[in-house]
Amino acid sequence: MASKLDIPLYGPSLNIVRRCGPPLSGVLETKFGCVATIDGVDFERDPRAAQQRRPTIDPEKRFAATLRGGVQVSVWRADLTNVLADAVVNAANEVLQHCGGLAQALSTAGGPQIQRESDDFVAKYGPLKTGDAVVLGAGSLPCKKIIHAVGPCLSRYPLTSDVSRAERLLEKVIISILDKVEKNQLQSVAIPAISSGLFHYPLPECATTIVTTVKRYYEKAHFPAHLPKEILLVNNDEPTVTEMERACRQILPNGNSSGKAKTSVAPVQLGNVLLTLKRGKIEEQQADVIVNTTSYQRDLRVGEISKALLEKAGGQMQEEIKKAPQKGHVITTKPYKLHCKEVFHTFCPSAAEQRNSSEILFRSVSDCLWQAAANYHKSIAFPAIGTGALGFSKKDSAQIMSKAVADFAQNIATKMDVHFVIFPSDNDTFKAFEEQMGSLKQKASHPGFTQAAGWSPSAVEHREGFHGGSVPTPQISLNGPSNEVTREADRWLSSLLFKFSGPVIIYNNFIQHFGEQEHLQLSRLIKGGLSIEEFFENGRAGLTVSGESVEDVVVTGLQVEAMLCHIQKEFAREEEGAMLQAMMTKNLPYERKTVDNSSPEFSKKLSTFKKNGLQILKVDKVENITLEKLFDQKKHQLCCTTSPRRMLQRIPAHFCEMVSHIGFHAEYAPPDEPLYGEGIYFASKVKKALEVWKVPKEGKEEYLYFVEAEVLTGSSAPGTAGLILPPALGTDPLTMYNSVSGGPDVSVVFSGYQALPTYIITCKMG
Known part of the structure; x- marks a missing residue:
């Protein structure tokens, strides 16, 4: 349940x-x-995630120059997650784990698809090498593609010789990016200062190398090869932008700094409402709510905004809106394939149809805002309502919508991000809304513009569609x-x-699967007095994160946990592939079915565990046809004449799903003392299982998990510490025992297919 x-x-x-x-x-x-x-958590307060959800700076073009073939190179101070280019470049690591800096910002803003595609690529083709680049999907970012590129990583204080050696690798990665631009026929690409920052490449040398490489690339281009229209060198911090501009002025011909191209304007803070104006496509926005303006007939095929949203979301949205109830001026539907939580469909007559059309437009915007607040949403994106077929002037639409937001801001105590999203090529509408933003900014600075004092839900209950509520805890x-x-x-x-003191200690034998890439990631996490130490004791691998700042220690520990989760997923994916190949099948179905606690199956186990001070809470039956077939094959291969033994293994909670999916592996449940070898341990009795996998004296574990299995022990020899395979049965070293034992109640096997999981039993002490 x-x-x-x-x-x-x-x-x-x-x-x-x-x-x-x-x-x-x-x-x-x-x-x-x-x-x-x-x-109730504002992620923007984390400086590393400040780019993830809204632009914090006004996009500004600092420099532009034209290269051979008409390729323009420009320098921008802007937020890379909001740049309108065909592709943006991510400064990635070799295993495409986007868990810090720009990579995390892009991955978070673009949604889970970015990390998922990256994982799939690495699983299929392996890690990238330094200097390589790959083109993958952009999720919900406003670009078409992300080019993940791996630049060189230097030590914190690199020597001149280190930088000199790394220069060739930085040149290589820029060339790889530009090759991908050509191959994929991209018209524009936004490139950050790859390898600076966390990768410690000195900023002046980094800027010079990037600009020089771009210039040489197009000087040597063979026409009529595909040439992009623009290479944008984009960064959001002033020192990097300054260095990029300096390098361009020194290296590129005919440069100029005239003309600023705005894709957004500075946000305006109105009480608890942050209002942002930007160019973009409404269907590509990532907000809790996307607003659509549609016909009174609820036909999403009518109107440019509705058609764009319908095409992106899919036909199910049209089916739902036909039946959905209307509240005020709003009908709510699911987002389907849009990157939001809900879609608010609102209605407004044309400016010529009704004399009060302006009032209806105001109420439509207002109702959307209050309904978003009632549903505890934190962000909402509006198109420029009324500027199309409805016939409102651009100025009138901007004034009415801005007034509705200002009125809302003076009466709401919860934080809300409001976005006005103008179609990229609609310069007149953008200008009209920009003028209103300036007017609002002046009003917001006036002492009279304040949030309503003593706000409470009852103070605004009269507003249509709002049912009260408090600031989310x-x-x-x-x-x-x-x-x-x-x-x-x-x-x-x-x-x-x-946790208020001390290190974070992680026990997980998958730490032994860390390779060069993972250790490189660990080295990058070590900063600000932090230390990370791996250990291996009594067959158990672990890792200790220490430091003066408890917050830094815990954050780093969670990043390590994320790495382990990735390793485990890759392990499961590889094991599943091997199983599918062995069985020549296309899928690996498995299921855990909860056993009725009144059934004989449950009752039979209940008494056994109760004798050992354990209360059974739940029994799940494991059904995995592929594991059953592999188990039968193993039985035939070992020529086992004895029946499988019904045995137990105590396992951590987070491995229960893996054992149901891909069977047993030594990494899941190493015993407290591996006295009989480095294999997979099983106990024949509950009491013995509690000895092999001891419950901590401090009793930190609320629940205990046991896997009941059929185990092919076959011919068995006494085990000894350090064995990685069973001993030879006779003089032929290739003929070995099937298992080893630690007395009558402990068996150790060295192949996961020798054990078949049948039940997972959840218990608690007492």
Whole structure:
């Protein structure tokens, strides 16, 4: 049965979630199958994530020059997540894990598709090499593609010789990017200062190398090869922009700094409302709510905005709007393929149809705002309503919509981001709204423009569509498949978020799967007095994160957990591929079915566990046809004449799904003391299982998880510490025992296919 649990955030826990909310959500889903919803947290306060949700600077062109073939090179100070170019370049690591800096900002702004496509690429083709680039999808970013490019990484204080060697690699990655632009027929590409910042390439040398490489590339281009219209050198911090401009002026011919191309204007703060004007396509926006203006007949094929949204969302939205109830001037539907949580469809007559059309337009915008607040949404994107077929002048539309937002801002205590999104080529409409932004900015600075004092839900209940509510309390809501899973996730999460001293210690044998790329990632996490130490004791791998700042330690620990989740997913993907290949099948179906607690299956296990002080809460039956067939093949291969033994393994909560999916592996549940070898351990009795996998004396674990399995022990020899395979059966070293034992109640096998999971039993002490 599904379960929900809310975890309030305050103090250090709130700051930790602000800094790493998206990766944390991914870890909770991978480890526990819990969906985490984070409310009341303003991620913009994390400087590394400041780019993720709204532009914080006015896009500004600083320089432009034209190269051979008409290719323009320009320098911009802008937010790369909002640049209108065919492609943007991500400064990526070799394994395309986007968990920091610009990579995380782009991945978060573009949605989960970006990381998913990156994972799929690395799984299929392996990691990229330094100097390589790959073109993948852009998710919900306003560009068409992302070019993930791996630049050289230097030490914190590189020697001159180090920079000289890295220069060739930086040249190589810029050439790789420009090759991808040509191959994919892209008209424009936005490139940041790759390898500067976290990769420690000195900024002046970085700028010079990038600009020089771009210039040489097009000087040597063979016409009529495809040439882009513009190469945009885009960064959001002033020192980098200044260096890029300096390098261009020194290296490029006929440069000039005249003319600024605006894709947005500076946001205006109106009380708790942040109003942003920008160019873009409404169907590409990423906000909690996207507003559509449609016909009274609810036909989404009428009107340019409706048609664009319908094409992006899919036909299901048209089916839903025909039946959906109307509240005020708003009909709400699901987003389907749009990048929002809800779509508000509003109505307005043309300026010529009714004398009060301006009032209706005002009420339509106002109703959308108040309904968004009532539903606890934090952002809403409007198109320029009325400027098309409805016949409002651009100035009138801008004035009416701006007035509605200003009125809303003076009466709302919850924070809201409001976006006016103008079609990219509609310069007249953009100018009209820009003038209104200037007027609003003046009003906002006036002492009379203040948020209504003493605001409460009752003060605005009279507004149509708003039912009151308070400012959302900062919290994480965990939604899990069962109460036990949700509480397990809560226990793990709380042990990190409410940690007030000491290191973070992670036990996970998948740490042994860390390769060169993962260790490079770990080295990049070590900063500001942090240290990361790996250890291996008694067959168990672990990692300790230490430092003076508890917040830094926990954030780094969560980043390591994200790396481990990625490793585990890759391990499962590879193992699944091997299983599919072995069975020559196209899919690997498996299922966990909860056993009725009144059934004989449940009752039989109940008494056994109760004798050992354990209360069974749930029994899940594992059904995996592929594992059953592989188990039967292994039985035939080993020529086992004895029946499989029914045995137990105690396993951490976050490996229950993996064992159901791909069977047993030694990484899941290493014993406290591997006295009989480095294989996969099983115990024949509950009491023995509690000895092999000891419950901590401090009793930190609320739930215990046992996997019951059929185990092919076959011919067995006594085990000894350090064995990685069973000993030879006789003089032939290739003929080995099937397993080893640690007495009558412990068996160790060295192939996961020798054990078939049949039940997962969830218990608690007492």
